[in-house]
Amino acid sequence: MRVAVLGANGAVGTRIVTKLDERGHDVVRVGRNRAGADRVVDLGAADTSAYAAAVADADMVVNASGLENLALAQQAGNARFVDISASSGYLEKIAAAPAAGGVLAFVGLAPGLSTLMASELAAEAGDHVDVGLTLGEGDEHGRAAVEWTVGLLGATFVDGSGQSIRNLTRPRTLGGPVGSRKRFVRADFPDHVVAGDDGRLVENYLALGSGAATLSLRMANLFPAVGGPLLRRVHLPGSDEWSVLARNRTTGRWLHTSGHNQSEATATMTVAAVEAAENRIDPVLFTTDVLEIHGLAHWDIHIRSGR
CATH class of the missing domain: 3.30.360 (Dihydrodipicolinate Reductase; domain 2)
Known part of the structure; x- marks a missing residue:
């Protein structure tokens, strides 16, 4: 699977890139820092044409940039747009108007x-x-x-x-x-x-x-x-x-x-959700749609229960 990672040089983005690479995925780093990007794009630019071209061949686009810009989701082409944001208003907006390839939200810690x-x-x-x-x-x-x-x-x-x-x-x-x-x-x-x-x-x-x-x-x-x-x-x-x-x-x-x-845990949960959503066709997916509690031990996340 080809995955474009936005914000690939950040605390979470670097870990997402590493995990995806280790698991055999084709990772494309997208950002404005030439030293750490495979495709140099200003993600904050008003003109999103360069961004759209940079992710045109991706199966999924993971937004780890921290930018909460609806245009990034809507211009992701046929790729599923994955966002690690924790902002409720923004997440509800991208879920309400998913891109052509769909949205995967509520991922991370x-x-x-x-x-x-x-x-x-x-x-x-x-x-x-x-x-x-x-x-x-x-x-x-x-x-x-x-x-x-x-x-x-x-x-x-x-x-x-x-x-x-x-x-x-x-x-x-x-x-x-x-x-x-x-x-x-x-x-x-x-x-x-x-x-x-x-x-x-x-x-x-x-x-x-x-x-x-x-x-x-x-x-x-x-x-x-x-x-x-x-x-x-x-x-x-x-x-x-x-x-x-x-x-x-x-x-x-x-x-x-x-x-x-925290960044390591967020990256682990994001990659787990990305892989689980790979063949899904639903336009809007949440972590609860693609992962289950009992399967997290595979990712070294162990959950205790009691009363």
Whole structure:
């Protein structure tokens, strides 16, 4: 399969390229950096003709650039457009108007892995599932991930219940296996768009590795004009361990998984979804359409469950 990767030099993109190459795919790196691109294109240009030509022979186009530009999806030709974005509004837009080759969205760590776990737990109408994502404050996050976090500061979103929620507020303690209990705050991850239909409610939460780091994030949220620049400049010490905890308030059942390096996990989930979607003809696919929880062990992602 020929896969064009946008943003191939980024924290996630480099790992996607490596994994696809190791698994025997023909990878084409597309970007504006001549040193790291097979086809040099300014992905932010208003004229998308050069981009369309660069991906014309691809079977899939993976957008790891961090650019949320509908034109990139719509000008992907006959290739399926795969996007690792975590922005709910943007993902809903590309799913509503898929390119000729179709769209694969909600891939990566969150959404993606978190969406799979939420869908597994939210089995019945009336189920209420909390999803807590923990990111290691010591992880070397890519520019797009940092900008996404900065974008949370002071912003509100509408969750699956229709409420308007301010990011990084409404703290809640979630617990699963021993040692996982942690204080989280609400965040605009879009798992509810896929896993929260048919009367099921999914709420997304975020925490950093330590309580102090999470508190610092909450403080930055109070003063976005100051907090944003600080988040861009300051790299906190700590672990690079991430985890996803999903818990059904109705049944008490939980699912939990963890690992190291958020970018690595995002790349793994993306490549797994890309391969699983290779021969699908559906115009719009989500990770939940192509992957199953029990198959993730093949990708060295191990999920524990309990009550």
